[in-house]
Amino acid sequence: MSFLGPKSRKIIELDKELISSSLTRVSDLVFERLEGMNVWDADNKKYLDFTAGVAVANCGHSNPEIIQAIKKQLEKGIHLGFSDFYSELPLLVCRELKPLLPANLNNFFFSNSGTEAVEAMYKCARWHSNRTWFIAFEGAFHGRTLGSLSLTKSKPVQKERFEPFMPVKHVPYAYCYRCDKGSYPDCGIGCLNDFEKQLKELKGRVAGVIIEMIQGENGYIVPPKEFIKGIRKLCSEHQVLLCDDEVQAGCFRTGKFLASEHFKIETDLVALSKALGNGMPIGLTIANKKTMDWPPGSHANTMGGNLVACASALATLKYLKKEKLGDNALKIGKIILKELSELQEKSKFLGDIRGIGLMIGVELVKSKKTKEFGIAERDALITKALEKGLVLLPAGTSGFRICPPLIIKKEEALKGLEIIGDCLKEIEKKK
Ligand SMILES: Cc1ncc(COP(=O)(O)O)c(C=O)c1O
Numbered sequence: 001m002s003f004l005g006p007k008s009r010k011i012i013e014l015d016k017e018l019i020s021s022s023l024t025r026v027s028d029l030v031f032e033r034l035e036g037m038n039v040w041d042a043d044n045k046k047y048l049d050f051t052a053g054v055a056v057a058n059c060g061h062s063n064p065e066i067i068q069a070i071k072k073q074l075e076k077g078i079h080l081g082f083s084d085f086y087s088e089l090p091l092l093v094c095r096e097l098k099p100l101l102p103a104n105l106n107n108f109f110f111s112n113s114g115t116e117a118v119e120a121m122y123k124c125a126r127w128h129s130n131r132t133w134f135i136a137f138e139g140a141f142h143g144r145t146l147g148s149l150s151l152t153k154s155k156p157v158q159k160e161r162f163e164p165f166m167p168v169k170h171v172p173y174a175y176c177y178r179c180d181k182g183s184y185p186d187c188g189i190g191c192l193n194d195f196e197k198q199l200k201e202l203k204g205r206v207a208g209v210i211i212e213m214i215q216g217e218n219g220y221i222v223p224p225k226e227f228i229k230g231i232r233k234l235c236s237e238h239q240v241l242l243c244d245d246e247v248q249a250g251c252f253r254t255g256k257f258l259a260s261e262h263f264k265i266e267t268d269l270v271a272l273s274k275a276l277g278n279g280m281p282i283g284l285t286i287a288n289k290k291t292m293d294w295p296p297g298s299h300a301n302t303m304g305g306n307l308v309a310c311a312s313a314l315a316t317l318k319y320l321k322k323e324k325l326g327d328n329a330l331k332i333g334k335i336i337l338k339e340l341s342e343l344q345e346k347s348k349f350l351g352d353i354r355g356i357g358l359m360i361g362v363e364l365v366k367s368k369k370t371k372e373f374g375i376a377e378r379d380a381l382i383t384k385a386l387e388k389g390l391v392l393l394p395a396g397t398s399g400f401r402i403c404p405p406l407i408i409k410k411e412e413a414l415k416g417l418e419i420i421g422d423c424l425k426e427i428e429k430k431k
Helices: 006-018 064-076 089-100 114-129 146-151 190-201 225-237 259-263 307-322 325-346 375-387 410-430
Strands: 031-035 038-041 046-049 107-111 133-137 168-171 206-211 241-245 269-272 283-287 350-356 359-364 393-395 399-402
Touching (some): 046 410, 064 307, 089 307, 114 206, 114 283, 190 225, 225 241, 307 325, 325 350, 325 359, 375 399
Antiparallel strands (some): 031 038
16 A cells, blocks of 8 residues: 555545445555546546556547537436337437447347346347256356356356356356367367257257357456357357357457457347446447347336436447547557567566457466466556556456557557566566
8 A cells, every 4th residue: 555645545444434345446546537548546646547447448538529428418318218218319329339230230228237238138038039048158257236147157256155046057168278178279179069068968948158259357368269150150050049248348349349250250149338338337238129029028227228328328439430449459459469478478477468459368377387376476466557657457367457448559558568567577576
């Protein structure tokens, strides 16, 4: 806590008294003002942000064009109820989205968060198929409400004491850096066999398969293309709906609007949230009209289609397209990966580096040979980076993620990497 100013310290003390102990605070940053690529804390210390508020502020914090759209809508009205009445603004969001989506995705359900977007996807697949089972993946994070939590299998603490869960089977994800089936491609994508076996065991009873195209909370894990393509093929063969959780990877974070585009596949249902509102709470579940065939009353909510959230989403989508932020994500992502691989050669702790666009994961290990998780090293790095003015977030057991706003410039990326390099040197000196 040494670098913290007095106002920040006071706020943290009050927080400890008032706020639920279930939250996972990873560092002592007390944010007060946000702008573009930067965050200022309660004592006015400035930081460079490599988190975008957990992959949310893709257009940059407090983006003036989005703020203007929100202000305009605030003066017109905030909420009446899109589940009960009609309104044009949510439809404009759908219209703006449609050219960014495969043609089969043409029906929309609005909610307020990632977990709600996943819940709707899960319930819709169960309703449409009239089947009960789901298959999900080890390491997956799909949210924390009980339906989504049943699909999640990330950290044990997230599920402990919350049983019973929905009928879900988890099978291995293609986490090639830590796989006991041999190294890729010699492994023959053995994890696909586990998936197929599970599908066969539950023959005729599986409603859907839910997957993150790049696992987010588990460490920004990029699977081989054949893994995702194989899952698509098997889902089609077994007439099982493929549900794509793009809550973290969507909205151009990986350079493409949907991460599934990198794998050249189409999915049956998609969940979006986080960056869609650039900070305003919004969730969206998308499917084909024939799949979203549930009757009135089977699923609805109070706040979905909220006018201010929709005004923000509309302005966000326009900004992402106008500024070609997907292209910038790809360009800067390549620079970051190249710099990181140079750092990796010099560092004994950088075990694995992976990512697409600006969804980049760095996994720390105690030794590159044993691959023992470098949890203390990762935690020390995040704390040191914060002291030096860079905000980072963990991902996975001993990794951290680089997911800055997509407006990031090369100089800002290099500055952040310089801080990461300095922190690594300091940690290595101590060991
Ligand atoms: C892939 C994925 N799905 C679902 C969620 C849940 O979103 P929320 O925290 O908005 O409920 C998250 C959150 O990190 C996520 O990364």
